[in-house]
Amino acid sequence: MPNLNDLTALALPNGSRLVADETQSRLHLSLEGQSLIELRLTREPDVQVQVEKRFDTPESQALWATCYWLFARDPACQHLTFQLQQSPADALASGLLIPTDTAGQYRCERTLFWQLPQPWLSQAQADTFPQQMVISGGKRHPLRPLKPRGEVYRRFDARLGGWISLRTLDIDLDLGRFNRWQNSPRVASFWQEEGSLEQHREYLSKLEADPHTLTLIGCFDDQPFAYFEAYWAKEDRIAPFYDTGDYDRGIHMLVGEENHRGPHKVASWLSALTHYLFLDDPRTQRVVAEPRADNGKMIKYMQDQGYHCEKEFDFPHKRAALMMLGRERFFDRCKLA
Known part of the structure; x- marks a missing residue:
């Protein structure tokens, strides 16, 4: 580096x-x-x-x-x-x-x-989206803005000497790599989403139509290497397991390309992803994640970036660790370069 x-x-x-x-x-x-x-x-x-x-x-x-x-x-x-x-x-x-x-x-x-949105956000809102409480799926939450399309975040990582960027997933463009990533044994052991192209097209189409989840592709020097799901926690299955804020965001993370694994790469993309979510709406006070409780490597990577394990809890399909990072802690200890 x-x-x-x-x-x-x-x-x-x-x-x-x-x-x-x-x-x-x-x-x-x-x-x-x-x-x-x-x-x-x-x-x-x-x-x-x-x-x-x-x-x-x-x-x-x-x-x-x-x-x-x-x-x-x-x-x-x-x-x-x-x-x-x-x-x-x-x-x-x-x-x-x-x-x-x-x-x-x-x-x-x-x-x-590092809380100033420009120039890192590619599509910075001129104003904060107004709040109106609505009910969907039996859950009361703020009305969410329309989801962006295209690149949403870009920053030169001085430690890596290269670009880290995030763009929204394009099903026609990204279906093949998403299918390949999900069918790799390493990813499948945690995500358990192996399947055919058509199964994955259906999976991604449902998320595209879901206003509470934003699907993202992570790129190093414009080369796709990872898939992320950023969701509004209030409407998500995680909501019953902690005192969820109206603008809390959650993340699911998948690194698909083997040559972009390792702690220095995680430090780059995880800090960028967290940074983007805090910039996207200044009312977001926490970013959360729920990796499998036995995924010690990812939990350690998250702790290295300031996240802490609030508790362990049981989803129907897994024992999960509730990882959490507050806005104040992220920016107070911000080591972006």
Whole structure:
């Protein structure tokens, strides 16, 4: 995996490249060959940032790029302190920066930065979908928005040196690989969904018509490697087993391609999937999962990403571990790079 200490450039979802010329005390950032900003840095005891020169770009763009670079460069960095001559109105309005008690001093907090939906969400809602309570299947829950189509999330993973992205499943495009993945003995031992192409077409068609479940394909560098189901927990079979929030999301996970297994790959896709679900609706306070209780490897991977095992419980078809991660814990301990 790439060494973050050797990082000199980051790719952005729109295809542009953020390039840095960095020393211990100075940082120059450019985007697609156009200079953005020059800064003086003081790194002890915390990172202090002073703008020396800003070029012909919007202030909020240059400040965002600075925060992104410094947080991606050092996943342990929790906040940045900026000295600015004028109040950064757009950055304050978005939550990118927050004022301090010192005049001209502003902070960027990692926990706030990674909650900003752009540019990671490909189809960010302009506004939060309004709430109206409805009843379906005997369960009372919020009316859900229409499900997206196409790519929904993209981020360059600096640790892997490549893209992690999520797109919605296309039955015509993805049926063959879904069938192959489900019929592999490793996957079948946990999912127990072996079957023919037609059986799997029926399975996916039912989920496509179900407003509470979103089927996703995970990609590394645009190559499909995994299948995920993201569901609204309130309407799901998991709801009776814990105090379910109206906007809790749950996940089912399947890595189909053998060359994309391993803890470093899980850390990338699981953090991306969780990040996407928290960004998709700011009212989502928890992401949950219910792997088989004897799937110790997956439980350990989830714990490494901040999930905890709330309890074990019995579904009709399996003994399950209720894995849970709260929004506050995810962003407070966020190590995205």
